[in-house]
Amino acid sequence: MSLPHAILTALLEKPSSGLELTRRFDKSIAYFWSATHQQIYRELGRLEAEGLIRALPSEQPARGQKREYEVLPAGRDELARWTAASQDPKPLRDVTLLRLRAAAVVGTAGLETDLRRHRELHARQLAKYLEIEQRDFPPGKDGPQDRLRHLVLRAGIDLETFWTQWLDHALSEFAHLPDTDGTGRPGAGED
Amino acid sequence: MSLPHAILTALLEKPSSGLELTRRFDKSIAYFWSATHQQIYRELGRLEAEGLIRALPSEQPARGQKREYEVLPAGRDELARWTAASQDPKPLRDVTLLRLRAAAVVGTAGLETDLRRHRELHARQLAKYLEIEQRDFPPGKDGPQDRLRHLVLRAGIDLETFWTQWLDHALSEFAHLPDTDGTGRPGAGED
DNA sequence: CTAGGCATGTAACGTGTTACATGATTTG
DNA sequence: CAAATCATGTAACACGTTACATGCCTAG
DSSP, X not given: OOHHHHHHHHHHHSOEEHHHHHHHIIIIITTTOOOOHHHXXXXXXXXXXXXXXXXXXXXXXXXXXXXXXXXOHHHHHHHHHHHHSOOOOOOOOOHHHHHHHHHHHHOOTTHHHHHHXXXXXXXXXXXXXXXXXXXXXXXXXXXHHHHHHHHHHHHHHHHHHHHHHHHHHHHHHHHTSOOOOSOSSTTOOOO | OOHHHHHHHHHXXXXXXXXXXXXXXXXXXXXXOOOOHHHHHHHHHXXXXXXXXXXXXXXXXXXXXXXXXXXXXXXXXXXXXXHHSOOOOOOOXXXXXXXXXXXXXXXXXXXXXXXXXXXXXXXXXXHHHXXXXXXXXXXXXXXXXXXXXXXXXXXXHHHHHHHHHHHHHHHHHHHTSOOOXXXXXXXXXXX
């Protein structure tokens, strides 16, 4: 139940149409929450039905017509409630780690190339975040809102740094690993 | 499409029944891929229908009856193919970061308590992983399979360390932040 | 023989993903 | 006015989550 709250947050920051929201998600919110335009339109419909947002009065509903939405007081209340409510952190779910565990059984053939590619993607993402940081959070800009948003961006930066380094480490392990088919020691102990 | 491959990996490590798989997921695979028993049974059915695994011959299908599965050659091939295939890393999607971004708009009231709780949960998880590391990866144990599995566990350990520290940092920011309702500077610039 | 735990499932729903469809607006 | 682009939307499906249902097996 997070997408509606991501949308409420984005709409509070600035009233927008569906496509504008999609672009803002891609550009600025995607580093902690991504969404496609289909998801966003579906959710905008629900939020409007629930009375948490409304289309700006001037627009009449029509298919190819732009519709801008703004958050109603009930929507702001709901977002505040959700933000403060206790929520358990979700367990990690990472495909790359699963692939490595699988490689321990069926062999590492072919994996290294893709991990090297991932390493570059993470490094590029990191560079992009650092650019954003320089542009949006210069030394002077440190009001309460700036500090919180900077904190969020910092998490993104540090996570990309983490993955870049971890992949470097993993790749260096690969370097002095026999390129086995994994059957060297079958039923070895796990857990 | 990762759950079937997680199951294939687990079954190659040791043929098991659905409930045994569920327990092994909880105990040992959950730090990079979690699943409920309903998901596992559904997926076991599909994998069997596709001819990637089979129930051990002795068992006849019956509702409350234990059914052990093992991986067929086609299943091993599929797992090897999947492991080596190129896959894009999934973008980050983290509720806590979203909550912080929302708090920049609607205020931080109530958030701190839950973040403190998260910090403790991550610290506890970290302690658990470190225990596993000591038990399962003593200095001598460093064959190819051990190195790969250790690498995976290391990612879990380092990520929990990361989140513990990040939350400490976030909480220290909270300490000298006015407990606003977020409306101090409404339409401030984002992206 | 019954109560509790073991083991396997069904059903319903929410969210995310992919492919495609349609109307409006601008530009050459 | 044709083509490209903007903008909104439908449909079908895959996956994950929650609640519940059913059959077996063993201890007391």
